[in-house]
Amino acid sequence: LLADPGGLVLSTTAAWSRVLCGHRSSTETLFSAIMFFSGEAPPVEEEAIELVETVVQETNPAVLALLEKETTFIPLSTKEPPAVPAQKAPAKEFNEDSEIAFFLNVFKYDGTVFADVWPQLCFMTVWTAIVTIVYHADELYTRDTPEWLTQNFWKEYGLPSDVDPSIISTVFFFLLVFVQSTSYGNFIEGRKQLGGMCNHARELSQTIYSFPLKDKDPVTFERAETLRKIIRRKLNLMFAFQRHVTRESHEGFTPECGLDTGSGGDDFKTGGPVADQNWYKDPCPPAIANMIDSAERDFYCGVGLGMRPAAVQSEINMLCGELSKEILPSHAGHFLDSAVLNSEGIMNLFKGTARIVTTKMPMPYKHLLYVLNFVFCFLVPVVTVNKIGGTGVNGELEKTTFFMYGAGFFTSLLLTTVCYGILEIAASLQNPFGHDPVDHDMGMFAKRLHNETKVVAKAAGSGDQTNYMEVPTGTAQI
DSSP: OOSOHHHHHHHHHHHHHHHHTTTOOSHHHHHHHHHHHHTSOOOOHHHHHHHHHHHHSOOOHHHHHHHHHHTTOOOGGGTSOOOOOOOOOOOOOOOOOSTTHHHHTTSOOTTSTHHHHHHHHHHHHHHHHHHHHHHTGGGGOOTTSOGGGSOOHHHHHOOOTTOOTHHHHHHHHHHHHHHHHHHHHHHHHHHHHHHHHHHHHHHHHHHHHHSOBSOOOHHHHHHHHHHHHHHHHHHHHHHHHHHIIIIIHHHOSOTTSTTOOSOGGGGOOOSSSGGGOOGGGOOSSSOGGGTOOHHHHHHHHTSOGGGHHHHHHHHHHHHHHHHGGGBOHHHHHHHHHHHHHHHHHHHHHHHHHHHHHHOOOOHHHHHHHHHHHHHHHHHHHHHHTTSOOOBOGGGOBOSOOGGGGGTTHHHHHHHHHHHHHHHHHHHHHHSTTSSSTTSOOHHHHHHHHHHHHHHHHHHTTOSOOOOTTSOOOSSOOO
16 A cells, blocks of 8 residues: 555545446546545546546656666576476376276276375284284194183183274264365365466456557557566566465475475575575476566565565556556556456465465364274274184084184275275375375466466567566567
8 A cells, every 4th residue: 555555546536436426437437536535526527637647647666666677677597597397296097988997997006095005004914913813822822832821811702892993983984074075175275266366367467458558659558568568477476476385385396306305395495695595496487587587586585485475466556556557547447446356366365275274184183083093993903803704513613714814804904995095185185285296286377377368468469478487588578
């Protein structure tokens, strides 16, 4: 608000004028609303036009600095190239077109839950074997074994009646399903938010490129084109900063890129002196170094990570306010409203992605879930070890069949796969903005935003076809 009071006046009065004056957008209607709030009589047409010129003739110094710098803009990447990029591992997908897909898709490993739960399965196999050996220990004794040692009270008397996994199964499975549904909700909501951010950016681009200019003066056209180019560059930069807040600050840079050392979020340096920071070397396309110069790098290094998207949004709003002065006066109010609403929409959706990342599952809830999972799964072989075996004379259990030593394995391993598999899936979906193959590829959405805004500029007849996916060549490209 403090950065561009002129733009604030235009945006606010345009909005109220539609409410108070039947959605008219003429200059007279716009400033009738101004006079309404000031308690003065509405000016005549000539006075209104003069008032328009008085309000809009002052340009914010920050906007002037951006306009002056754009004529000699030299990307930081020409001096300090970004790190070597790396591709995100593609997500594994099933081929469900085959008539025998129901059979072929069972035998998968990469990208499935089996790749995550094999330690639990190995541990459960060892535990079930121990339980089976202990239960049938009396059958392994020789004639020389003392009689007191051959007594198997477990097999003879069984377990206490309250040793039963079904006692906790209802509560356990309710908590398990709840945490899974919460994580999957984050996954779906995250996809909606990323798509919505790209949609708002595309709509903002259409707004700045499609509204008619106030006249055909070459000076007006050149100034509008310069402002449009800066806004498009800042749109891409804002999404890159939002990606940093959501992904890189928690998960680190893209694995196997030039900045990745395997330390996760600790690889991402964003505090202290400029020399100690490396966020501007992020190679994820479009690379940040292609969209800023050295002066902007120094400025953003002094801005907190979480505030950088808001700082760029302020610049975009100021630039849109300046561009509104070059728009046909009858359309200026609607133009500014649409631009500000779309930039606000991007930020609101970004705050939703940040909420998903920073809102963790409460530790007591997660601990209880892991305890119940452990107890349930490791009680299963204890309870099922006596379920297999033939019956002999008078209904007595036969002493030994080889098959009895497999009792409990199938049920134990199956339930371990299901229960721990659901936990692993929930953990991977809790934050859907990471680098795992199942996560949403924020780099893909960054490319989509870049390409869509570039296509909008081309369709509108703009000469701005700057490709920020590569080091921009030239200074104007307009």
